[in-house]
Amino acid sequence: MKQVIFFFEAHQPRRIRPYRRNEIGKNHDYFWKEKNEEILNRVINKCYIPMTIFLIDNNFPCSISISGVLLEQLLEINSEVIDLFKEYFKSGIGELVGETYYHSLASIWNFSEFEEQVKIHEENLRKIFGIKPVTFRNTELIYSDEISFEIKKLGYKNVLTEGTDEIISKYNPNYMYSSVAGLNLFLRNYRLSDDISFRFSNYRWNEYPLFADKYAKWIYLTPGEVINLFMDYETFGEHNWKETGIFDFMKYLPLELKKYDIELTTIKSFAEKNVSKGTISINKIISWADIERDLSAWLGNDLQREAFDFMISLNKNRNMHIWRILQTSDHFYYMSTKMLSDQEVHEYFNPYKSPYLAFIYYTNILEDFRITYCF
Amino acid sequence: MKKVAVLGWELPPYFAGGLGIHTLNLYARLAKFFKIEIYIPKFDSFSFHYPFEVKMVDFRSKFHSPYSSNPDFFELVKAYNEALVENFKDEDVALIHAHDWITFLAASRIKEKYKIPLVITVHSTEFDRSGNFYPQKRIIDIEQLGLDVADTVITVSNYTKNLLLKNYKCKEEKIVTIYNAVRHDLFYVAERSYNLNNLILYFGRLTPQKGPKFFVETAIKVAQEFPEVKFVLAGAGEEMDNLKRISGKFLNRNIFFEGFVTTEKARELYSKCDAFIIPAVSEPFGITVLEAMSAGAPVIASKTTGVAEALKNILVADFWDTDLIAEYVISLIKHRSLRKELGQNGKMEALKFTWDRTALNTLEVYRKYL
DSSP states (O other): OOEEEEEEEEOOOOOBOOOOGGGTTTOOOOBOHHHHHHHHHHHIIIIIHHHHHHHHHTTOOOEEEEOHHHHHHHHHHOTHHHHHHHHHHHTTSSEEEBOOTTOBSGGGTOHHHHHHHHHHHHHHHHHHHOOOOSEEOOGGGOBOHHHHHHHHHTTOOEEEEEOOHHHHTTSOTTSEEEETTSOEEEEEOHHHHHHHHTTTTOTTSTTOSOOHHHHHHHHHHSOSSEEEEEEEGGGBTTTBOGGGTHHHHHHHHHHHHHHTTOEEEOHHHHHHHOOOOOEEOOOSOBOSSTTTTSSHHHHSSHHHHHHHHHHHTTOSBSOHHHHHHTTBHHHHHTTOOOOSTHHHHHHHHOTTSOHHHHHHHHHHHHHHHHHHHBO | OOEEEEEOSOBTTBSOSHHHHHHHHHHHHHTTTSEEEEEEEOOSSOOOOOSSEEEEEOOSSOOOOTTOOOTTHHHHHHHHHHHHHHHOOOTTEEEEEEESGGGHHHHHHHHHHHOOOEEEEESOOHHHHTTTSSOOHHHHHHHHHHHHHOSEEEESSHHHHHHHHHHHOOOGGGEEEOOOOOOHHHHOOOOOOOOOOOEEEEESOOSGGGOHHHHHHHHHHHHHHOTTOEEEEEBOOTTHHHHHHHHGGGBTTTEEEEESOOHHHHHHHHHHOSEEEEOOSSBSOOHHHHHHHHTTOOEEEETTBGGGGGOSSSEEEOTTOHHHHHHHHHHHHHOHHHHHHHHHHHHHHHTTOOHHHHHHHHHHHHHTTO
16 A cells, blocks of 8 residues: 655754854854744744644644754744644654754764764753654755764664655655665655645646645556655745645645545654665765755855854864854855755745855854854 | 937047946947937047947037036036037937936927937936035936936936936836946956955045945955955045045055056956945946956945845945945955855856847837837
8 A cells, every 4th residue: 555654844943143243252142033033933823833733633644853953942932832743742643753953964074973963852852752763854854875874873763865866767766765774765755745845836837726636646646655755844834825725735635645545654654564675875965955956055155165164163162052053054055156946945045135144144153153162 | 210319428438437338338239220320529539430320519618527526517518408409300310318417408309399209318316426415406407307308217227216216206107227237358257266365446436426435444444454455446536635645544555546547457456356345325337346246356335336236146235334344345355265156156147237138128118119
């Protein structure tokens, strides 16, 4: 029987504020309180609350990751969302997925730093939800053979990554595979995922409007055992507003799938009941970001690389928490200067509207951090 | 064949300000599609060949720069406009296109006399030229007349469009914004190392409107922290002595006055500088921004520089906020990656501004009348 897995990534960064040079050495308050609260409140009301209630009310199975930087912000301004998540996980129908607390790029430059951030998050999830995850989703699906060994070492059983064009030219993404380290490997079906996350409310799309019956038929016609639909949690209510019909779509989808005898499940539960289709080696680093599906969304230009190297150089310091919040991938994402269509996505998320300002504020802050906290 | 009669003022190589550059580049292209006749004041030794017809208007007076503060200048303009009306030949003329207030008196009378549609381009207003200090009422009145009688008004930026809406109550539906462009063949620089040259550039006339004072203020702030950085002002103008005075002890150590520079020298400075700053108080467009970008220079522009509204790959500040401009300069000095990304992406962005594009957008306006 074919199954469908929804995986949702819930994450909001602590955005840094426009930090002026004349504050260096004087002001160590780096984060943009008003902006972060404004965005978070919007997302809470448009997505986190209604969507989590939706999951509970509809007994909707899915796997979710919630970044540590999001959880700590939710605890500060609205713990209702956390209570809803608790209720959802308590029902046993959903799965909580692990990652780095800081939603960082640590896995690509320092495995001991990576391990530490994963463990901080595990401790955090244990305290809040009393759950130890068995499935791991690295920041923005960043993955390679080497990284899979590290994830395995940390005790995880399952891992998610992107079904890139190169991979799916050789392997059908709609099966469960094994990583070289022996983890169960799930590949995102990017076309069917993006139909919901990017195209659902695009009226210029030739399949617009997308209804549950049509989409269920596409899934039915797709060969394989498991369809991996991985996307931002904010897809529901935030990137696609309630008015687009996204919640109704999700409500009717399980019913339409049932007509084809297709069920929803979680990664954990699928992995427990199925066997791997074979081992896949992915020796270069991939991700789900931009058209390139590599690290170029965060480290594609000189601004990003200089800022990243500068951050790393401050590793001996007296405030690891702040230093790690400054590792959150979004800070580098805002510095992207790609000219093509992906840049529109970067700009949509960029609170400074300019990659150059993102860089200037970030490096100003690092200069203060160096003076204030470094040995 | 229907003709477009252009009421102009300057034409390179004579008196090549922004208006002259615009006139030459625009009509060299439009002449491929329409018969163009350009009226300009008569020069003594005129021996250049243009791809359009040039009609010299003799008004028996001495020629002055249109932007000089010479008190006789207004009378000169009036004399030119009277001569324009007398010399104007309406045969086959289907459209008049007049540029700036210096031709608007004649334009309105010709339109009235021959009932020919009128397009005007506002390259700058009296509010820009005066830097908002003591704008001359009699000139504003002429601008108002031109705006009232014109069938279509072309502005070089939405910044200027908004000025026309606010200060002249011009009808919005009459206004079309068409951006200026740059001769990439003169300024484009393919390769740059973006190694630090410790050179920050100002290029423009030294008049209050262009804000060189704020460049000098910025220089003094940066020089206190980075004494090795050189700030170069290229261009001449009435503010020179005053600027030298406020440069104080930084003069000839951090702040240098190049005076008038040739196009070749300008390109060299653009291609070497670590930042090009245009702190204009009120600049309708700012072609130098595109020149600097074409040469790969990182640009810091004031919000009151028209072209800035159309650019992503620049840094922007209020013209008076020299603390912020100085911070941007310091970031550029400290970070090669910032110079490189701003410079390279800016160059790609500037390439979108071509005179072909400007001409085609102008052609769309003409098509309504021809």
